[in-house]
Amino acid sequence: DAGVIQSPRHEVTEMGQEVTLRCKPISGHDYLFWYRQTMMRGLELLIYFNNNVPIDDSGMPEDRFSAKMPNASFSTLKIQPSEPRDSAVYFCASSLGETNTGELFFGEGSRLTVL
Amino acid sequence: GNSVTQMEGPVTLSEEAFLTINCTYTATGYPSLFWYVQYPGEGLQLLLKATKADDKGSNKGFEATYRKETTSFHLEKGSVQVSDSAVYFCALKSVTGGFKTIFGAGTRLFVKA
Numbered sequence: 001d002a003g004v005i006q007s008p009r010h011e012v013t014e015m016g017q018e019v020t021l022r023c024k025p026i027s028g029h030d031y032l033f034w035y036r037q038t039m040m041r042g043l044e045l046l047i048y049f050n051n052n053v054p055i056d057d058s059g060m061p062e063d064r065f066s067a068k069m070p071n072a073s074f075s076t077l078k079i080q081p082s083e084p085r086d087s088a089v090y091f092c093a094s095s096l097g098e099t100n101t102g103e104l105f106f107g108e109g110s111r112l113t114v115l
Numbered sequence: 116g117n118s119v120t121q122m123e124g125p126v127t128l129s130e131e132a133f134l135t136i137n138c139t140y141t142a143t144g145y146p147s148l149f150w151y152v153q154y155p156g157e158g159l160q161l162l163l164k165a166t167k168a169d170d171k172g173s174n175k176g177f178e179a180t181y182r183k184e185t186t187s188f189h190l191e192k193g194s195v196q197v198s199d200s201a202v203y204f205c206a207l208k209s210v211t212g213g214f215k216t217i218f219g220a221g222t223r224l225f226v227k228a
Contacts, residue, residue: 043218056215098214108157
């Protein structure tokens with residue numbers, strides 16, 4: 001079974017450009033999470049979805065960030081306009097079921113560099 | 116709110132040494148506790164978990180025991196290998212936290228041959 005698939009693996013862009021990161025969760029998983037990882041702040045939860053519906057977006061840093069999940073097999077995280085401080089590794093993760101015992105399955109991440 | 120605190124790294128050990136990475140947590144209710152591992156260039160993957168007090172999670176020679184009285188979940192391994200070099204994250208998940216997984220800052224482990 002394929003794991004969580006993210007694209008692109010690496011993105012280098014200039015300040016002010018739009019960035020779109022993509023994620024395909026594991027088939028059958030009903031929760032999808034977007035995390036950001038930086039040296040200074042560690043792993044931060046940005047937003048998560050249940051059955052394609054955003055449940056908690058309190059971690060989204062500002063209005064420049066938006067996330068969508070149009071169907072059960074696809075989600076996007078968009079940054080517009082991008083800034084150098086957005087440089088980070090962005091991870092998508094999925095899980096099954098609303099329990100406190102379930103594990104997260106992570107993709108390999110998208111490394112974003114904003115010049 | 117819920118939070119996880121783990122020892123700062125990096126931790127540098129020689130092969131076959133004993134490993135301990137400390138983790139303490141703050142949470143209301145009865146959280147589940149996890150250790151995730153991140154190898155270079157990869158995403159996190161579950162190493163082990165424990166879902167109630169006094170449970171011991173174990174995998175690949177690593178162990179951690181859920182200690183409610185000390186709110187701790189320390190990771191241990193009796194004899195580390197070079198291939199264990201990675202970043203280790205302690206995490207918790209609870210119903211009072213909306214089932215969100217909260218991660219510690221991570222501890223980088225280097226194992227020398």
